[in-house]
Amino acid sequence: MASSLFLPSPPLPTTNIRPRNPLFSSSFSFRSRSVRPFLQLRASAALDSPTLASANPSAPPRNPTPSLPFRVGHGFDLHRLEPNLPLIVGGVHIPHTRGCDAHSDGDVLFHCVVDAILGALGLPDIGQIFPDSDPKWRGAASSVFMKEAVRLMHEAGYELGNLDATLILQKPKLSPHKEAIRANLCDLLGADPSVVNLKAKTHEKVDSLGENRSIAAHTVVLLMRK
Ligand SMILES: [Zn+2]
Incomplete structure (x- = not known):
């Protein structure tokens, strides 16, 4: 449909x-x-x-899809945390005893930002555009996916209005790294820090997120027609 x-x-x-x-x-x-x-x-x-x-021929014609000046997109991602792997969040290496088990570098934040942008554009998700069955993406820096998503956004005639992201992990604390992560986001998105917001919270020690066995992120973006 x-x-x-x-x-x-x-x-x-x-x-x-x-x-x-x-x-x-x-x-x-x-x-x-x-x-x-x-x-x-x-x-x-x-x-x-x-x-x-077989549509009813007497039905009134549908209006064509309007050319929207704004488009909203949501992204979600989750990765398992396993011992002795690097933990990379928003392009920043976070010292920790565990890291993401993933085909690429497992950057949960960049992945969900990419999905939010692709979603706003009505495009397939990150797994379809950069399939983990393709050896080309093994160990890839997720900044590559970000750059491609931004390129597609600009090519479609849109720019970032604002972005709001929430990281969920029990530990370690992200506050010492938050500004470095936000700076990376701003650089890759070509956006002013005033429109890029980043929050981090724990999962109250509940479920895999709260037991330090996974990390997740949500992102919402608003794109504006250029
Ligand atoms: Zn991912």
């Missing part, structure tokens, strides 16, 4: 669909090979949909 959000009814040829959504404008191209097939699949599946084909 999500695909219908991108398509008018009755279905039109692909070339007529693109201008209805800024993300499909002719100037918008994907460098990531894994994104394009996904979008083409989504569009062609909708065009072939028997549901659309």
Whole structure:
């Protein structure tokens, strides 16, 4: 059903669909090979949909998707913490007895910021664009994913309005590293610190997060049309 959000009814040829959504404008191209097939699949599946084909012909035509001046996105990520692995949060190495078990560097904050931006753009999530089955991303610095998400955001004609992120981990305390993490976020996002907010909290010693066996993060972004 999500695909219908991108398509008018009755279905039109692909070339007529693109201008209805800024993300499909002719100037918008994907460098990531894994994104394009996904979008083409989504569009062609909708065009072939028997549901659309058998839609009530007397129903009034739907309004095309408006070109929104703002877009909201939410990201969430969680990683297991295992002994003797590096703990990297927001591009900062945090001294700790445990670190993230992940295909890349396991930066839970950057991952959920990327997902928030991709979500706001209506794109597939980080796991689909940078699949952990691809050896290219093994041990990769997650700043690479951030730069690609920001590139896609700019290419779609948007810039960051503001970002609010919450890190959840029982220990160690993040307060000594908070400003360094925020500075990294600002650099990668090309954003002023006044629009990048970062919070950290414990999980009250409850569940894997509270027992120092995992780390999680939530992020909400507001994107503004340039
Ligand atoms: Zn992750």
